[in-house]
Amino acid sequence: MTTRIRRWVPFIPLAVLVLLALIGPFVVPFQPERVAGAAARPPGDGFLFGTDSTGMDVFSRTIVAARINLLMALLVTLAATAFGVPLGMVIGMNEARRGPLGWFGRAGTRVVDLSDAVPALIVGVVVVGLFGASVASLTVALAILLMPNQIRLTRVEVLKVRHDAYLDAARMAGLSNARIMVRHVLPNSVRPALENASFVFGLSIIVSASLGFLGLGLRPPTPEWGVMIASGVSDVMLGRWWTALFPALALCVAVASASAAGAAITRLSRGTARR
Template sequence: MAELAKNTADISMIPAEEKLVPPWKEAWQSFYKNRLALAGLCIVLFFIIIAIIAPLIAPYGFKEQVLADRMQAPSSKHWFGTDDFGRDIFSRVIYGARISLWVGFFSVLGSVVFGTLLGIVAGYYGRWVDAIISRIFDVMLAFPSILLAIAVVAILGPSLKNALIAIAVINIPNFGRLVRSKVLSVKQEEYIMAARAVGMKDTRILLRHILPNSISPVIVQATLAIATAIIEAAALGFLGLGAQPPTPEWGKMLADSKNYITNAPWTLFFPGMAIMLTVLGFNLMGDGLRDVLDPKMKN
């Protein structure tokens, strides 16, 4: 009894904030300790901010042409130089952040919605439903992603909107298979069996129990997929299948400048650096989120 009383007294002396830490606060503390992940978050926030305030900080319009200033090197007047039409590259890179982030976020959002829906249905119901959905995923994954994206854009027609749709389509199997594998594990838990035993409907089980317990890896994969989507959008733009002139999309800017790599390297350098930094930021942030949300990665 004396031992029990001593342990109880020791517990009562622990400050309240140390007894129970909210999950979000614990996750942020773990994320904050990861300096690389924090650096990735800062890079991502930086590009999001400049995309939002682009009209306020861009010294020129992204379509504004001054032929007398064409192919000028970086200077105090044009920080990133000008292109072959005399357009300010700094202004076009800033506006291009809007395009790339918009494509990245919304293409991945579409992939997450449809991939998660198909993955949950396949993993929960199994049998012939799982077989059909899994074979569709296998067929889509059998093609290189960029070739499948090119095929989709070729069918729909070259445009930024169709490039977004193509990128969303090719990433659906990645999220579908990820969610399916998680659902196959979660649905064997005792609380799921108990929910079935008391007559809970499948829809309620999926939305209230299985989906919340399967979402963590989806968040991590979505963060990393945004980086991939930005690269794929740039690739389609470079091939002339994405954004069309005079839209300041980074990949299209690289394509327009590839003939000037020797006498005007700045026309390629700055759009390329923008792509590299944005992708690096999302990758670092995604790795940090994986370390925080994946129990296997915790010490």
């Protein structure tokens, strides 16, 4: 296996999951929200992953749930990065200044620091209680929860470059602060946040599934891994291990795939930078 091929191997599991999320709902053997057979049938005999306590096909629900979980994780990652990077850049560039911009920068730093003291699940519970459990409300809540990670990483990089000589030269050339941030600061401070996107992606899957496990996620019979694991816990006590095992395995594979892809992206970007 050549070096070039080995570089792309870590992306294969995540690519397969994305493919399943795209085409899975069209190729599953049964409707994921309808009864497909007798309740609590073990794997085999026409049901690859068996059926749950209501008679719905576990295989079809696990595959279709990939679309919901991965879509939410993707939207959360995009929103947290798209809003977190500019906020981190503005905070880092202005927190040492005087006046309103300086107050905003210092206040933003304190808010980001305080966000570490608030458990993500607690905020999720509050948001679900106020706005209900839907893909939109969960996506907004998770994006707000995970945005401080991207803000913090961007701010740290901005603090490293804000006094560099090329920025002083740009100021002497008459460029406004906005143009300096977009043309010079952003390209030199965005890489850590982009590398961290895989962590945000995986963490959003875990938190959304945790809310579903606690009964605060999407409402049954909507196929979602956390909801499926929660409903299968009681079945495990009765020896029906398959109803919780397969969605739990899918959840683990999704998080591990995102982590492997993120590590590969980091290696590739750093190798490119060294050249």
